[in-house]
Amino acid sequence: KQEVTQIPAALSVPEGENLVLNCSFTDSAIYNLQWFRQDPGKGLTSLLLIQSSQREQTSGRLNASLDKSSGRSTLYIAASQPGDSATYLCAVRPLSNFGNEKLTFGTGTRLTIIP
Amino acid sequence: DAGVTQSPTHLIKTRGQHVTLRCSPISGHKSVSWYQQVLGQGPQFIFQYYEKEERGRGNFPDRFSARQFPNYSSELNVNALLLGDSALYLCASSILQGSGNTIYFGEGSWLTVV
Numbered sequence: 001k002q003e004v005t006q007i008p009a010a011l012s013v014p015e016g017e018n019l020v021l022n023c024s025f026t027d028s029a030i031y032n033l034q035w036f037r038q039d040p041g042k043g044l045t046s047l048l049l050i051q052s053s054q055r056e057q058t059s060g061r062l063n064a065s066l067d068k069s070s071g072r073s074t075l076y077i078a079a080s081q082p083g084d085s086a087t088y089l090c091a092v093r094p095l096s097n098f099g100n101e102k103l104t105f106g107t108g109t110r111l112t113i114i115p
Numbered sequence: 116d117a118g119v120t121q122s123p124t125h126l127i128k129t130r131g132q133h134v135t136l137r138c139s140p141i142s143g144h145k146s147v148s149w150y151q152q153v154l155g156q157g158p159q160f161i162f163q164y165y166e167k168e169e170r171g172r173g174n175f176p177d178r179f180s181a182r183q184f185p186n187y188s189s190e191l192n193v194n195a196l197l198l199g200d201s202a203l204y205l206c207a208s209s210i211l212q213g214s215g216n217t218i219y220f221g222e223g224s225w226l227t228v229v
Contacts, residue, residue: 044207103158107157
């Protein structure tokens with residue numbers, strides 16, 4: 001059974017710092033991995049999608065990497081801003097779910113950027 | 116273009132009642148999935164529909180059911196509500212099943228069971 005873990009559960013950093021969020025998964029047989037952002041009481045906003053054949057994806061100040069063999073992904077946020085404060089969730093789509101698009105989520109890292 | 120839209124945004128129900136949640140996918144998206152997110156946890160997969168057929172079902176009781184309409188919109192129905200059904204219900208859509216594409220989520224429907 002695929003399990004996704006995100007550590008730490010919460011993180012506070014001063015504005016302007018670069019930071020890394022971690023995601024690990026137990027089964028490396030995945031289609032892809034997706035990072036999401038969730039603001040309090042809101043839905044999920046897709047940030048980056050990495051296919052299993054890719055090593056990294058970039059969008060603006062965000063960079064996500066994937067090491068499928070070790071079951072790890074990181075989300076790097078450069079020059080953090082107070083507006084980056086949110087919960088960040090990673091989700092994997094296991095290969096065993098071929099035929100459906102079930103995602104398995106971690107519990108998220110709650111990020112607070114201190115002005 | 117409009118994103119994934121869900122209704123209602125908030126609702127309160129009494130134990131034992133029934134609830135229907137609605138979802139309209141992004142235009143052109145044929146795949147719709149439903150997730151339940153309990154406070155402090157990650158979303159849990161409930162159902163996926165593609166071209167009006169059920170393509171996946173999570174570990175939820177038979178009280179949960181869903182369907183997809185010809186215009187690709189979808190409904191999630193929950194019967195005999197329990198206190199533990201209180202959660203944020205998220206709908207997601209994607210353009211094409213099986214292509215490893217980005218999945219987009221709506222703002223969710225907050226359900227409180229009292």
